[in-house]
Structure formats: C-alpha cells, structure tokens
Amino acid sequence: MRVRRIFVDAELDPGGSIDLPSDTVNYLRNVLRLRDGQPLEVFNGRGLRASATLSLGRREATVAIGSVTESPGEAVVPITLMAALAKGEKMELVIQKAVELGVTTIAPVETERSVLELKGNRAEKRLVRWRQIMINACEQCGRDILPTIEPIRSLAESLAATDVPVRLVLDPRAERPMTDLRELPRPEGVALLVGPEGGLTEEEVARAGEQGFRALTLGPRILRAETAAITGVAVLQYQWGDLG
Incomplete structure (x- = not known):
C-alpha cells in the first residue's frame, strides 16, 4: 500500500x-x-x-x-526562477514544475507585456495559492524542503535584488545558445529570467544585461512562456544539478 x-x-x-x-x-x-x-x-x-x-x-x-x-540532499546548485506573471493555470503550471525540478526560489516578476496585474490583497491571495501549489508539488515528488516564493516585484526591483553569481535571461533573439553553459564551471547559484507571453522587450533584455544577465536562446523554435521556463530549469539541472 x-x-x-x-x-x-x-x-x-x-x-x-x-x-x-x-x-x-x-x-x-x-x-x-x-x-x-x-x-x-x-x-x-x-x-x-x-x-x-x-x-x-x-x-x-x-x-x-x-x-x-x-531529508536527502537537494539540487547541487541553487536555482532562482524569475518568472514573468502569466494568467492563472499557466503560472500555476510553471510553479508546480519548477518545484518538481528542484528550484530553490521562485520570484514572480511584473514585466511590460505581463497580461496579469496583481496588487494588494489580490497579490497576497495569489501568493497563498501559489504556496499551496508548492506544498502539493513537494508532497507528490518526494521533496522535503519547501522552496521560497518571493513577493511580486517589478522587473527593475527583481533585477536589483538578484545577487547570485550566474545570471541568465532567455531571449529567442540571443546569438548564443544555452548549450554555452557547458563551458562554465559549476557556480554557487544561478538565476534564470523568463519573460511572459509575447516575451521580454528588447529594452528589458538590455536592462537585464546591465545587471549582469547573459542572454541565451533555447533554440530556433519560439516556445510558450511556460514551456521556456520548464525547459530552461531542466537544462540547468542537467548541466549543474541532479539530472546530469
């Protein structure tokens, strides 16, 4: 049983x-x-x-x-997923799968093309909902350490609050593929910024670059925001974490 x-x-x-x-x-x-x-x-x-x-x-x-x-040891490299706000089930899917894949911190981010706006009481209620999704995901996947979920911040605030050594932003316009990470030694921590439906604007990617974020692409196909987030985390876990 x-x-x-x-x-x-x-x-x-x-x-x-x-x-x-x-x-x-x-x-x-x-x-x-x-x-x-x-x-x-x-x-x-x-x-x-x-x-x-x-x-x-x-x-x-x-x-x-x-x-x-x-509990058994967690993923080798702490991963912060900076996920742009998405509508209902899409954001919930990203959070659920990020927990299953071993993300240690989830940072919801407001961006220019975010179709979801959460303020005040609505934001607090949504954070409670997301935390319950994280708990359910931990129950299901056998993970014993509950990830941290940060307050909803603007992109500028979230970029300024990020202090991990390796910082990445997914951008289909980027010249370098995510496979370039094979050239890097295992870091002490990594942050991955993923845009909303419609992607990050060129100005937002440039702003991230000014904060030390390297723009990388997942390949020639345009992925949905939730697909990009899940795939990006999986690549990081394969490269530096417990999937490799």
Missing part, C-alpha cells in the same frame, strides 16, 4: 503528536479517503521527514510522529 505524504508546518519530534488543520483533515478524509490508524510520511518543508500514524476523529485528526530522518 502506498504511504501518503503530507506537509506539516511544525517541528518533528519523535514520539510527539501534531494536530492537523481542518483543510488537511478534509483532504485526508474526503479526497484521499484515509482511515484511522493508517501510516503516513510527514515533512515540515525545512529538511526533515518522519514516519507517522494517523489518528482520525469525526472532525479532527492528529499524527503521531515516529522516527525522524534528515
């Missing part, structure tokens, strides 16, 4: 117990249809996982923590 994984935002102490929030209880009971006494694996998003046993009441549930272990 498959042992289900769930996220708990708590310390994992052997022999202890954790009360589960109502939404998790509803998910376990009505979606997964688990029963009282079933084994679980829990993780806290901070590098620990534990075996656990579910105690399921009528309206509440707890997990009894068994043995606790440190």
Whole structure:
C-alpha cells in the first residue's frame, strides 16, 4: 500500500503528536479517503521527514510522529526562477514544475507585456495559492524542503535584488545558445529570467544585461512562456544539478 505524504508546518519530534488543520483533515478524509490508524510520511518543508500514524476523529485528526530522518540532499546548485506573471493555470503550471525540478526560489516578476496585474490583497491571495501549489508539488515528488516564493516585484526591483553569481535571461533573439553553459564551471547559484507571453522587450533584455544577465536562446523554435521556463530549469539541472 502506498504511504501518503503530507506537509506539516511544525517541528518533528519523535514520539510527539501534531494536530492537523481542518483543510488537511478534509483532504485526508474526503479526497484521499484515509482511515484511522493508517501510516503516513510527514515533512515540515525545512529538511526533515518522519514516519507517522494517523489518528482520525469525526472532525479532527492528529499524527503521531515516529522516527525522524534528515531529508536527502537537494539540487547541487541553487536555482532562482524569475518568472514573468502569466494568467492563472499557466503560472500555476510553471510553479508546480519548477518545484518538481528542484528550484530553490521562485520570484514572480511584473514585466511590460505581463497580461496579469496583481496588487494588494489580490497579490497576497495569489501568493497563498501559489504556496499551496508548492506544498502539493513537494508532497507528490518526494521533496522535503519547501522552496521560497518571493513577493511580486517589478522587473527593475527583481533585477536589483538578484545577487547570485550566474545570471541568465532567455531571449529567442540571443546569438548564443544555452548549450554555452557547458563551458562554465559549476557556480554557487544561478538565476534564470523568463519573460511572459509575447516575451521580454528588447529594452528589458538590455536592462537585464546591465545587471549582469547573459542572454541565451533555447533554440530556433519560439516556445510558450511556460514551456521556456520548464525547459530552461531542466537544462540547468542537467548541466549543474541532479539530472546530469
């Protein structure tokens, strides 16, 4: 029988117990249809996982923590994905797949051609939604360290806040292919900027270049924004991470 994984935002102490929030209880009971006494694996998003046993009441549930272990190592090179805002499911797809591929930080970016504008309360609600997608992706893929999701920033703010040693921007007009990365030694960290539907403007790519971003292309075909983001991260993980 498959042992289900769930996220708990708590310390994992052997022999202890954790009360589960109502939404998790509803998910376990009505979606997964688990029963009282079933084994679980829990993780806290901070590098620990534990075996656990579910105690399921009528309206509440707890997990009894068994043995606790440190999580397997993460990707070799920390990757920051700077993803331009995209509509609904496209942005959610990028976030989900980025987590599965081992991205450590996701930075949502407003660009000139972004078709989605998020401000104030709408932005806060969307960040909560995206964090839940990240949690679900970690539960599914066996990852125990929850990536960081940064506040939504303008492109200028996001570029200024980036301080990793290798900085890349995907641009179909670029002269150099992403395969040029084979010439570089493994860095301490890498940031990948991916534009929205319609791409980054020439001025935005130039602005990124002024901040140390190297423009690279993924090949002769024009990819959708979500395809470019997922493919770019996969290439980085193959080159420097745990897919190579």
